[in-house]
Amino acid sequence: MNTNNLSTEKGILSYDCKVPAGFPSPAMDYMQERIDLNKEFIKHPLSTFIIESSGYSMINAFIPPKARLIVDRSLTPKNGDIVLAVLNGEFTVKFLKKNIHKCWLVPANSKFKEIEITEEMDMQIWGVVTNIITNVNDVKSCMR
Amino acid sequence: MDCNNFYVSCERLFNPKLEGRPVIVLSNNDGCAVSRSDEAKVLGIEMATPAFMAREIIEKNNVAVFSSNYTLYGDISDRVMKTLGSFVPRLEIYSIDEAFLDMHDLDYTDLLELGLQIKKAVKKNVGIPVCVGIAPTKTLAKMANRYAKKHRKSIGVHWAANEHLIKEMLSVTEVGDVWGIGRQYALFLKRNGFNTALELVSAPEEFIRKNMTVVGQRLFNELKGIPAIAWEFKQPAKKNICTSKSFGKLQTKKEEIAEAVSNYAAACALKLRDQNSCCRSIVVFLQTNLHRTQDKQYSRSINMDLPTPTNFTGEMITYALKGFDIIFKDGYKYLKCGVMALDIVPDQKIQASLFDKLDRKKNKTVMEVMDKVNKSLGKEIVRLSTQGFQKRYRLKTEYLSSHFTTDMNQILKVKI
Secondary structure: OOHHHEEOOOOOOEEOOOOOOOOOOOOHHHOOOOOOHHHHHOOOHHHEEEEEEEOOOOHHHOOOOEEEEEEEOOOOOOOOOEEEEEEOOEEEEEEEEEOOOOEEEEOOOOOOOOEEOOOOOOEEEEEEEEEEEOOHHHHHHHHO | OEEOOHHHHHHHHOOHHHOOOOEEEEOHHHOEEEEEOHHHHHOOOOOOOEOOOOHHHHHHOOOEEEEOOHHHHHHHHHHHHHHHHOOOOEEEEEEOOEEEEEOOOOOOOOHHHHHHHHHHHHHHHHOOOEEEEEOOOHHHHHHHHHHHHHHOOOOOEEEOOOHHHHHHHHHOOEHHHOOOOOHHHHHHHHHOOOOEHHHHHOOOHHHHHHHOOHHHHHHHHHHHOOOOOOOOOOOOOOOOEEEEEEEEEEEOOHHHHHHHHHHHHHHHHHHHHHOOEEEEEEEEEEEEOOOOOOOOOOEEEEEEEEEEEEOOHHHHHHHHHHHHHHHOOOOOOEEEEEEEEEEEEEOOOOOOOOOOOOOHHHHHHHHHHHHHHHHHHOOOOOOOHHHOOOOOOOOOOOOOOOOOOOOHHHOEEEEO
């Protein structure tokens, strides 16, 4: 067995078998690299972290009650970004709303209140959420 | 570049509540404090204080205590180093939290600005606070880093840009705090009237020639701004490999210690394969706890030369267990065992032994498959049965945080 065929390049373990050649494939000259989700969703691997969120405060921003979020620390948080923030020592995920005077953490669910950041509060942006990963089975169990 | 209280900073990154609170990280087996937050330093918890001795301070001041989470620290360290790598053409990783960056060929005229950018990038992108010291030699750069930590706390960067600044830095650094000067040597220098690094640099040539070894002279040059310590951009292959740990609690049973020996032999074999080398001999050792004077003491090691150099897990375990069988004696309470791989050679340069019964080619393939499977599916998914599964002898890691960045089941959980 030639172990070089045991490919783990994309984080997926697969055993590619060699198919004996018949006619040369007409697709040969058109081959491209298979899609790599890491490359698509993680632009800055060194500053990217994955977290698991739970709760309903961002449901209208399409973050379901259980989700995995890709968070990039290297991005500069802008008005309207979904951010992972640290508010008085606690992590939370909210929309960031800001103007030159003030700054808010805004939920995407009318049952939750938006939080105005005042001077007494200690608030830091840990990173910017870039993608939401949902397992369909988690969604199904919420619908029941 | 030197990370500030690196292990504590890693813990704080995923647990922001620890900000402002005294935090310590304990060594392997939850023994001594090996990383302390500034708040813990103020409380007087010294480096390498055994945790049980500091218990009163810990309880009274609500100090947060962690076991060392090397899986996490290793990944964060890798992120820090690679982030640094984007700033300079070459860097030398000196330890898990220190690196030398070669700034020689850069076009920057203001290295202080570069230092600030580096510090800012590591803090923002990876989340770890660091200090940067910039100077003409490694020894002076280490000193500049220390200077930044002590005297330029708010900026965290110091550039010893000219003779005047170097002199000032040397004058506030005691000889004992110079990189490469040990305690004994510092005492000797002080006895001879050299208290600060500046006084040492101004020492008469005569004294240096008479009293310093080659290493000492190299250091003397470095302090004068003449580079004398070579760069090591590629980590050299290790000359010998040792895996040994204290048991979580004292062990008496032969089977359980044998399991530990098997695992350490397997770990050595993996390290050998990782650097494409084989070993020609194996040492197995075993010892009781010397500090427990009430116990009978025993310690022994055995060195075995192998007929053919190897890095195969199975073969290494076989020999290690043979050795263990010879040195093990019933009736003692064992603290520690270990396996060393010595006399390391590159794996292509192996001369087969005439009486070799092992199919080495086949074994090599098996090892390659095993390593690949383990690397993609999880550490030690495939292993030999003697390695066991329970690891009853395992280290104490009572206060271990999660593997936030390497295990999907342990990622940071946030209630939103």
